[in-house]
Amino acid sequence: MCKTGLLAGLMLLLGGAVQAxxxxxxxxxxxxxxxxxxxxxxxxxxxxxSEELIPQLAKILAKRHxxxxxxxxxxxxxxxxxxxxxxDNIPGLEALQKADLxxxxxxxxQLPDEQMKYIVDYLDTGKPIIGLRTSTHAxxxxxxxxxxxxxxxxxxxxxxxGFGRQVLGETWVSHYGNHNVESTRGLIAKGMQKxxxxxxxxxxxxPSDVYGLNNLTxxxxxxxxxxxxxxxxxxxxxxxxxxxxxxxxxxxxxxxSGKKARVFTTTMGHGGDFKSEGVRRFFVNAAYWCLNMExxxxxxxxxxxxxxxxxxxxxxxxxxxGIKPAELKIE
Numbered sequence: 077m078c079k080t081g082l083l084a085g086l087m088l089l090l091g092g093a094v095q096a097x098x099x100x101x102x103x104x105x106x107x108x109x110x111x112x113x114x115x116x117x118x119x120x121x122x123x124x125x126s127e128e129l130i131p132q133l134a135k136i137l138a139k140r141h142x143x144x145x146x147x148x149x150x151x152x153x154x155x156x157x158x159x160x161x162x163x164d165n166i167p168g169l170e171a172l173q174k175a176d177l178x179x180x181x182x183x184x185x186q187l188p189d190e191q192m193k194y195i196v197d198y199l200d201t202g203k204p205i206i207g208l209r210t211s212t213h214a215x216x217x218x219x220x221x222x223x224x225x226x227x228x229x230x231x232x233x234x235x236x237x238g239f240g241r242q243v244l245g246e247t248w249v250s251h252y253g254n255h256n257v258e259s260t261r262g263l264i265a266k267g268m269q270k271x272x273x274x275x276x277x278x279x280x281x282x283p284s285d286v287y288g289l290n291n292l293t294x295x296x297x298x299x300x301x302x303x304x305x306x307x308x309x310x311x312x313x314x315x316x317x318x319x320x321x322x323x324x325x326x327x328x329x330x331x332x333s334g335k336k337a338r339v340f341t342t343t344m345g346h347g348g349d350f351k352s353e354g355v356r357r358f359f360v361n362a363a364y365w366c367l368n369m370e371x372x373x374x375x376x377x378x379x380x381x382x383x384x385x386x387x388x389x390x391x392x393x394x395x396x397x398g399i400k401p402a403e404l405k406i407e
Contacts, residue, residue, distance in 0.1 A: 097156070097400075097402065098168075098401065098402055099148075099149070099151045099156060099167040099168060099400075099401055100146060100147060100148045100149065100167065100168040100171070100401050101131065101134075101146075101147045101401045101402060101404050101405070102144065102145070102146050102147075103134050103135055103137075103138035103139070103144065103145045103147070103406050104138065104144055105137075105138050105141075105142040105143045105144035105145070106138070106139065106142055107142055108140070108141045108142025108143070109141060109142060109364070109369060109372040110137065110141045110142035110143030110144075110363075110367075110369075111142040111143075113142075113143050113144070113176045113177070113367060114143070114144050114145075114146065114171075114174055114175050114176050114177075115134070115137060115143050115144070115145045115146070115175065115176065115177045115178075115179060115363065116145075116146045116148065116171045116172050116175040116177070116178055116179070117130045117133065117134050117145055117146070117147050117148070117179040117180075117181075118130070118147075118148045118149075118166060118169075118178075118179070118180050118181060118182055119131070119147065119148070119149050119150070119158075119160075119181055120148075120149065120150040120160065120163075120166050120181070120182040120183070120185055120214075121160060121181050121182055121183040121209070121210045121345075122150070122160035122161050122163075122183060122184075122392050122393075122395075123160075123183060123210065123390055123391060123392055124181075124183075124209055124210060124284070124345055124346050124347055124390050125346075125347030125387040125388065125390055125395065126160070126181035126182075126183075126208070126209075126210075126345070126347075127149060127150075127158050127160055127395055127396075128347050128385070128387035128388070128395075128396075129181065129208075129345065129347050129349075129350045129387065130147055130179070130181055131147050131404050132350060132381065132382065132385045133179070133350070133356075133359060133360075134147045135382035135383065135406050136356065136360060136378075136379055136380075136381075136382055137360065137363060138406070139382050139406060140360075140377075140378040140379065140380065140382070141360065141363075141377070141378070143363070146168065146171045146175075147401070147404075148166050148167065148168045148169060148171070149166065149401055150162045150163065150165060150166055150185075151165055151166070151167055151401070152165075153165055156400055157397070157398055157399055157400055158395070158396075158399050158400070158401060159395075160392075160395050161392070161393065163184060163185050163186055163216075164185070164186050164187055164188060165187075165188075165191070166182075166185070166187060166191055167191075169191050169194035169195060170194055172194045172195065172197070172198040173194070173197075173198075175198065175203065176203060176204075176367060177203065177204050177205075177206065177363060177366055177367055178195075178198055178203065178204070178205050178206070179205075179206040179208070179363070180205070180206065180207050180208065180211045180214060181207075181208040181209060181210070181211055181345060182210065182211055182214035182215070183210035183211075183213060183214065184210075184213060184214075184215070184216040184230075185214060185215050185216065186215070186216060186217050186218065186221065187215075187225075189223055189224065189225065192215075192223070192225045192228075193225075196225060196228075199243060199329070199331050199337075200331035200332055200333045200335065201331070201333075201335060201337070202331070202333070202335025202336055202337050203337055204337050204338040204339065204340075204366035204367060205243065205244070205329065205337055205338075205339045205340075205366070206339075206340045206341070206362055206363065206366060207240075207243075207244040207339070207340075207341040207342075208341075208342060208344070208345040208359075209284070209287075209342070209343055209344060209345025209346070210248075210345070211239075211240070211244060211341070212230070212240035212241075212244055212246055212247050212248050212287070212341070212343065213230035213238075213240055213247055213248035214228075214230070214239055214240065215228040215229055215230065215238060215239050216229055216230060216231075217229045230247045230248050231247070237293075241293055242293070242329075243329050243339065244327075244339060244341040245292045245293050245294065245296040245325055245327045245339070245341050246289050246290065246291075246292055246293065246296075246341070248287075249287065249288040249289055249290055250287070250288035251285050251287065251288065252285070252286045252287060252288035252289075252302075252304065252318065252321055253285030253286040253302075253304040253305075253315075253318070254285060254304075255285045256283075256285070256308075257285075257307075257308070258285055258286075258304050258305055258306060258307070258308075258315060259281065259282065259283045259284070259285070259305045259307065259308045259309070259310075259312065260281065260282050260283075260284050260285065260286050260302045260303070260304065260305065260323065260344065260349075261280065261281050261302070261303040261305055261310070261314065262280025262281065262282075262300045262301070262302060262303070262323060262324070262344070262354065262355075262358075263280070263300065263301045263302075263303055263320065264277070264299070264300060264301075265297075265298040265299055265300060265301050265322070268297075268298070268299050268300075271299055272361060272364065272365050272370035272373050273299050273324075273326070273340070273358055273361045273362050273365050274299060274300070274358060274361070275361055275373050275374075275375070275376075275377075276357055276361075276374070276375055276376035276377060277354050277357045277358045277361070278353075278354050279310075279352065279353065279354045280300065280352060280354035280355055280358065281310040281352050281354070281355075282344050282346055282348060282349030282350075282351075282352055282355055283308055283346050283348040283349065284343070284344050284345065284346035284348070284349050285304075286302035286303075286304050286318075286321050286323060286343070287321070287323070287343040288321065289321060289322060292322065292325055292327070293327070294327050294328065294329075295327050295328055296325045296326070296327040297325055297326050297327070298322035298324070298325045299322075299324045299325055299326055299358075300322070300323050300324035300342070300358065301320040301321065301322055301323065302320065302321050302322070302323035302343070302344075303320055304318040304321075323342060323343050323344055324340070324341065324342040324343075324344070324358065324362075325340075325341055325342075326338070326339065326340050326341075326365075327339045327341070338365070338366045338368070339366075340362040340365065340366055342358075342359075342362075346390060347387035347388075347390060348387070348390075350385065350387075351385065353379060356379035357376070357377050357379045360377045360379055361373050361377055364377075382406060383406070
């Protein structure tokens with residue numbers, strides 16, 4: 077590892093002090109049920125504004141619930157700014173060595189081996205994982221790659237479906253709802269009304285379209301079903317030609333060591349989805365559940381926005397330009 081990497085790792089292991097030029101941001105947890113727990117969140121999607129949603133989720137988890145959150149980004153190698161189009165650089169992944177929970181929002185990454193190793197090593201710890209929206213197709217190694225981690229590619233045939241299908245429960249299949257035309261209403265799955273993840277959750281809606289699925293793998297159990305709406309407003313009528321499709325589910329993942337981890341996956345995660353209180357609440361509740369802290373979930377988790385949250389429109393290249401991670405301090 078280079079000297080810079082060693083220094084960064086040492087800083088994280090010794091307390092996570094943040095310097096002005098660090099390519100990540102740490103939100104210190106205060107009082108709350110999450111005090112003493114460390115969550116590492118990755119924003120590395122180039123379409124749905126993960127670089128806006130993930131920091132806001134981290135702020136809520138830190139300020140409202142006490143978790144210390146380290147947020148990592150896809151960072152431009154030339155100028156150190158947040159650049160979702162930089163598909164081969166997520167500095168700071170060594171923070172996973174001390175993480176209690178890993179929240180991933182990524183799309184089509186091809187990371188260098190020294191970075192990807194931290195993710196793969198984490199997957200064998202038995203610690204929990206949350207995957208958001210495009211994380212079903214988080215990794216995409218090209219055909220020329222000689223990386224030992226290329227099997228995590230979403231289309232892989234030997235490690236069928238790669239990271240998405242094997243770890244999260246499904247890989248990319250299709251847009252089931254018409255993209256940017258048909259939005260999503262979330263309905264709690266039959267028999268799951270008392271599950272801790274949906275405690276206090278009401279009015280789930282977002283401008284994201286429902287993703288298509290083939291078959292959820294392993295012991296996956298749907299928690300929330302997605303109803304395809306005919307338009308892009310919360311009160312639009314459902315499309316009667318499209319049946320309900322799982323948009324959030326739980327499962328377990330067992331790595332080579334035999335240690336079993338809790339996994340939560342949702343195909344919601346469009347930047348606009350997070351304006352919905354119901355969406356924010358089931359995201360936060362899922363973090364508690366993944367950490368075996370479901371008994372600490374409040375009747376209605378505090379998911380009030382911290383500061384402001386107005387993400388730019390979705391789309392490749394429409395992210396805010398020229399911003400470095402250290403500029404995203406908590407308000």
